[in-house]
Amino acid sequence: MNPKLLFTQTAYALHLDACGVASATLPPHLLERLQQTGPVPFAPENLSSRMDTQALLPGSRSCMVVLFPYKPKEEEAGNIALYARPLDYHKINHQYLEKIIQVMQEAYPEESFLPLVDTSPMVDRYLAYQAGLGFFGRNHCLIHPTYGSFVTIGSILTTLDMAPDSPLSLSCGDCHICQHHCPGGVIREGHFNPWHCKSYLTQKKEELTEEEIQILRRTPTLFGCDECQLHCPYNQKAPASPLPEIHEHRISTLTEEMLSSYSNRSFDKTFRSYAFAWRGKKVLSRNLELLSKK
Numbered sequence: 001m002n003p004k005l006l007f008t009q010t011a012y013a014l015h016l017d018a019c020g021v022a023s024a025t026l027p028p029h030l031l032e033r034l035q036q037t038g039p040v041p042f043a044p045e046n047l048s049s050r051m052d053t054q055a056l057l058p059g060s061r062s063c064m065v066v067l068f069p070y071k072p073k074e075e076e077a078g079n080i081a082l083y084a085r086p087l088d089y090h091k092i093n094h095q096y097l098e099k100i101i102q103v104m105q106e107a108y109p110e111e112s113f114l115p116l117v118d119t120s121p122m123v124d125r126y127l128a129y130q131a132g133l134g135f136f137g138r139n140h141c142l143i144h145p146t147y148g149s150f151v152t153i154g155s156i157l158t159t160l161d162m163a164p165d166s167p168l169s170l171s172c173g174d175c176h177i178c179q180h181h182c183p184g185g186v187i188r189e190g191h192f193n194p195w196h197c198k199s200y201l202t203q204k205k206e207e208l209t210e211e212e213i214q215i216l217r218r219t220p221t222l223f224g225c226d227e228c229q230l231h232c233p234y235n236q237k238a239p240a241s242p243l244p245e246i247h248e249h250r251i252s253t254l255t256e257e258m259l260s261s262y263s264n265r266s267f268d269k270t271f272r273s274y275a276f277a278w279r280g281k282k283v284l285s286r287n288l289e290l291l292s293k294k
Contacts, residue, residue: 015242018067020131020165062162065131069241078252081224093154132165148235178228183218198225222287
């Protein structure tokens with residue numbers, strides 16, 4: 001069977017219908033684009049490492065990219081960003097990618113495969129764009145035509161030579177809704193300041209400035225921020241995630257009573273299966289205290 005067809009059929013069987021293929025050779029102009037953008041939170045400072053697929057998997061020729069939708073079935077109140085309410089998406093995505101690799105490896109035993117979630121240095125959003133899985137919104141989120149930006153990204157580098165998909169010719173057009181709802185004023189014409197993004201500030205371990213505290217207090221979330229995404233027309237019409245893991249074991253709210261009942265160590269042990277726990281109890285407690293004083 002054609003390897004690309006086998007990949008898509010396997011992904012679809014797992015209810016992953018947003019999938020595509022990109023070349024593992026990234027274009028030189030991407031480095032220039034990254035340099036113009038400048039440093040962004042939690043991304044490697046070495047820009048070349050974000051493009052070097054050969055350092056991760058020598059001989060890699062293609063990249064299979066999969067989107068993992070995380071929109072819940074119903075609206076739910078809470079103070080945790082939607083993506084972090086289910087069990088940690090890194091683990092969920094990795095499990096699905098391993099299932100795909102198992103099928104591909106059986107069909108092509110002499111080829112190599114490497115699963116990637118966003119803990120790798122790779123430019124995962126750009127790979128998804130190249131694989132025809134969305135366009136870049138004004139908020140710099142990847143927006144899929146069906147699932148919107150309520151998606152996380154997983155990829156599989158492979159030595160297989162697979163025909164790449166083409167990027168979508170879509171854009172936000174005249175829509176500026178996200179710009180009007182961003183708590184940090186991050187989204188401006190011709191300028192994007194990720195260091196004022198509330199999602200970043202809720203995860204920043206260093207002491208917050210007064211300006212950053214005011215940004216934090218503009219919405220009730222203590223981890224992450226969904227404001228620009230909640231108001232996006234693509235997300236408002238997006239269906240709920242087809243993945244059962246997204247709707248199970250959800251934690252939507254952390255309270256002062258909950259946080260104070262755990263030591264730092266017991267908090268890490270209890271909640272280590274959730275993405276919101278990665279910065280530790282101290283940062284979350286600080287955020288909750290700042291929010292309670294507004």
